[in-house]
Amino acid sequence: MRHTRRRLTWRGTAFLVGAFAAACTLVNVVPHGTILERPFVVEGPVGETLDLSYAELTVTEVRTADTLESSFEQAVAGGTFLVVDATWRATDGYIVFAGAEVIDAEGRSFWATSRGGCAKGTNSQPGYAWRATYCFDVPRDALAGATLRLARGTHGEDDAGQRRDAVAVVDLGIGQHDVNELWDATEKISIEMPGFASAPATDAGGEG
Amino acid sequence: MKHARSADADLVVRLLHSVADAVADGMSTTQRVVAGAIVGVFALTPFGAWDEVVTEPEPLVAGQEIEVGPFELTVVRAVVTDDIGFLTPQEGNRLLAVVVDVTNVSDRPEYGVLLAKIFPAPTGEGIAPRSSPFGESAGSEETTEEPRLPDPTILSAEDGTNLDSINPGISYRVALVWEQQLDQAQDEVTLDLAELTWIEEDTTFGMDDQRWFAYGEVLYRGPVTVEKGADR
Structure with missing residues (x-):
C-alpha cells in the first residue's frame, strides 16, 4: 500500500496564492464607481414623462421663491428656493421615492429641504398619480444649467442607494439669461402637501 | 594637570562607555539602534516625553x-x-x-x-x-456620573x-x-x-x-x- 503523505505540493500552493492574488487584483482594478455600480440614468426635459421601470415621473413646473408658506410654518431662503413640482406614478408596487437633489453645472449637489412644508421624499402605491413639491435652497451661481435628480434610491455616499437602479435626471431648462429674473423673484409660494394628481402623468384618470 | 572635576567626569564617561560596550557587545546593528532609541526616550523622561499632548483652544x-x-x-x-x-x-x-x-x-x-x-x-x-419619556431624567438611578x-x-x-x-x-x-x-x-x-x-x-x-x-x-x-x- 502506498501512502501519499505530501498533500501540500508547491505547485498547488503556487496555484492557490496566484489565484487569490489575481482575484484581488481584479476586484481592485475594475472601476466600481464608474462601471459596475453606475445607476441607469433616464434623461429628459421638464414636462416629459420619464420611464424609470419602477415608476413614471413627470416634472411639471419649476419656480423660484424667497419665502415658502404652508399651513404650519413659513420658511425664508438662505439663497433662493428652487421649487419643483413633480408627479410620480408607481408601476412596480409600493415605492418610497427617497432621492431628491439638484446638481448644478459644476457638479455640486444640493439637497431638498422639508422647510416650509416641502417634500424631501414621498411614496405611493401603483394605480394613481401622486404629486409632490420639492424645494431646494440654492445659491445664485447654482441656477444656470441646474439639473434635478430624482429616484427611489437615496443619494448618500457615492449615490450608494442608487447603484444599478434607474435615476431620473431632468434638465430644469435654466439658462444664463434666466438667472437674474429667477434670483430677483421675491415671491411667496404656498406649498401643498403631496397628494393625488389629476394632470399629466394620469392617463386613466386617477382619484382626482 | 587636569582639574579634579573634569577627572571625575572623565571617570563617569569611561564607566558608561565600558557599560555600553559590555551591553552592546554581540548585538546586531538593528538591536543597537533599537536599544539606543529606547535609552534615548528614557533619557527624555524628565523633560516630559510621556506627557499627553495638550493643545490649548x-x-x-x-x-x-x-x-x-x-x-x-x-x-x-x-x-x-x-x-x-x-x-x-x-x-x-x-x-x-x-x-x-x-x-x-x-x-x-x-x-x-x-x-x-x-x-x-x-x-x-x-x-x-x-x-426620558418616562418622566425621570435619563439614566439609571444608581449612576452617580x-x-x-x-x-x-x-x-x-x-x-x-x-x-x-x-x-x-x-x-x-x-x-x-x-x-x-x-x-x-x-x-x-x-x-x-x-x-x-x-x-x-x-x-x-x-x-x-x-x-x-x-x-x-x-x-x-x-x-x-x-x-x-x-x-x-
Whole structure:
C-alpha cells in the first residue's frame, strides 16, 4: 500500500496564492464607481414623462421663491428656493421615492429641504398619480444649467442607494439669461402637501 | 594637570562607555539602534516625553469669523427667551439660544445637525439634561456620573423652522437652542467649539466614508454675553 503523505505540493500552493492574488487584483482594478455600480440614468426635459421601470415621473413646473408658506410654518431662503413640482406614478408596487437633489453645472449637489412644508421624499402605491413639491435652497451661481435628480434610491455616499437602479435626471431648462429674473423673484409660494394628481402623468384618470 | 572635576567626569564617561560596550557587545546593528532609541526616550523622561499632548483652544470672540469643518461661523450672541418657533421649555426652565451666522463653504451639502457636533452643550451652565419619556431624567438611578447633556435643536433664527440641511454656498442665521434651568442662569455662557475632522475612508466597523467627525477636541473656547428677550 502506498501512502501519499505530501498533500501540500508547491505547485498547488503556487496555484492557490496566484489565484487569490489575481482575484484581488481584479476586484481592485475594475472601476466600481464608474462601471459596475453606475445607476441607469433616464434623461429628459421638464414636462416629459420619464420611464424609470419602477415608476413614471413627470416634472411639471419649476419656480423660484424667497419665502415658502404652508399651513404650519413659513420658511425664508438662505439663497433662493428652487421649487419643483413633480408627479410620480408607481408601476412596480409600493415605492418610497427617497432621492431628491439638484446638481448644478459644476457638479455640486444640493439637497431638498422639508422647510416650509416641502417634500424631501414621498411614496405611493401603483394605480394613481401622486404629486409632490420639492424645494431646494440654492445659491445664485447654482441656477444656470441646474439639473434635478430624482429616484427611489437615496443619494448618500457615492449615490450608494442608487447603484444599478434607474435615476431620473431632468434638465430644469435654466439658462444664463434666466438667472437674474429667477434670483430677483421675491415671491411667496404656498406649498401643498403631496397628494393625488389629476394632470399629466394620469392617463386613466386617477382619484382626482 | 587636569582639574579634579573634569577627572571625575572623565571617570563617569569611561564607566558608561565600558557599560555600553559590555551591553552592546554581540548585538546586531538593528538591536543597537533599537536599544539606543529606547535609552534615548528614557533619557527624555524628565523633560516630559510621556506627557499627553495638550493643545490649548483658541479664544472664541463673538462677531469674529472662524472656519470649522465645512462651515464659516460667526457667533453673534446668546439669547434667553421663553419660546422660539415651535419650542417651549418645561416649567422652571427657559430656552438658551446661541445665534450663529453659518455659511457652508464646502462643495457638498451637510445636515444641519452637524452644527450640534461643533457646538456641544456648554457645561456648568445649567443645561437641562436629556429627559426620558418616562418622566425621570435619563439614566439609571444608581449612576452617580453627570447626566449626558442634550444636543442643541438647530433652527433658522430667521423663521424658527428646523434647519434640516445646509447646501453649499448658502448662509443662514442659525439658533442653537438648549433648555436651561432658571436657577442656573448667568449673564455669560462659556462656549466650546469642537474640531471636525474629515473622514475620507472609514476603517472602523462603521465603514461610513466621506463625512465630518468630531473627536471632541476643543478648537475654540470663549465667553459669550447672554442677552434677554428678542429671539433673533
